[in-house]
Amino acid sequence: MDTFIYRDAQLWAEQVALNDVAERFGTPTYVYSRAHIEASYRAYDEAFKGAPHLVCFAVKANSNLGVLNLLSRLGAGFDIVSRGELERVLAAGGDPAKVVFSGVGKSRSDMRRALEVGVHCFNVESTEELERLQQVAAELGVQAPISLRVNPDVDAQTHPYISTGLKENKFGIDIDHAEQVYRRAAELPNLNILGVDCHIGSQLTSLEPFLDALERLLLLIDRLAAAGIKLHHLDLGGGLGVRYRDEQPPTPQEYIQAVQQRLVGRDLALIVEPGRSIVANAGVLLTRVEYLKHTEHKDFAIVDAAMNDLIRPALYQSWMDLVPVQPRTGEARHYDIVGPICETGDFLAKDRALVLAEGDLLAVRSAGAYGFVMSSNYNTRGRAAEVMVDGDQMHLVRRRESLEELYASEACLPQEG
């Protein structure tokens, strides 16, 4: 098995051998499939069956310029949470008029830049942000398009760190106060109310929490209509889960259909902000075994990727599938797959039955989302390379960070005397 490895075999379309990628670009390296990203995006786009919509890819899931450029050429919009993400979208050829700007901490300069380039909508997360946006828009003499991100108090039934729609979370405006905040927004001369938004969490594996949140938003939309505030779009955020192990999340088509059924008869465009479900299973992290270390208690495979490259197992105790690129025959041992970083939390997988030898190439599956983007330079390790495979071609979409780059922007103290 030396070809590209995916979770969803039906989307498999690439013919590049992972061994060749590792040979050419070294390890650790993230490898993405163009065909898979395209198919996942189209699954969303086509699910709307021509109804007014915008699929805004959540840039935080994978912000590689090659990935963003591919998506923008397919017609995607983008959900951003920082000025940096906005600049990436622009550099990748994305259309600012299809950008929604989320996030609880937008600075004045974030706002100015987004207004200058003309984003589609600001997802406003507090009354304080609303007032600040009014000021900044007035200074520029423009109208800021807005929706309010409401917090519907719905349990997304996911890991607490990635659950965002509960009252105790920092996100959005309490749905019980939303009407009042909309009334205030309607009074502000430089704000243009477009819609309503929510995002209740990530890696959701059932439809119920989405539909629950939707019902609550529809009640709010009706109350606002009665108060003379008409909304044009409904943004349900991202959050649809993927299969890492044996989860069976709904498909984008099932999800969109279920939502559309509840919107029948309403004149509302639908926006979604999927991240993980477009890129997670389009990527693997390639890593090589440096050492096999056998102790009395455990067998360790020490590999050249670490928690700085992929933090999901350490941070959320996430189970990530991990497979040898060229499986061996023989008696399996139960390995903890660990990196070179000086932390006990530095592991990619635990207790996996594998037949391994030093130098073997491993692929961590489902690593296309929240992989490279969450990487760091901890232990002064350069960041991994990123490669996009396309049919029988491989393109380096980010080169490996050199060791010189790691300290190039720092300075020693001046010498005394």
Ligand SMILES: Cc1ncc(COP(=O)(O)O)c(C=O)c1O
């Ligand atoms: C506001 C917002 N939109 C979209 C997303 C994308 O979520 P996911 O990758 O789960 O689809 C997130 C992250 O959870 C988010 O915070």
Ligand SMILES: N[C@@H](CCCC[NH3+])C(=O)O
């Ligand atoms: N980083 C998280 C997802 C965060 C979602 C951000 N709103 C993960 O790897 O699962």
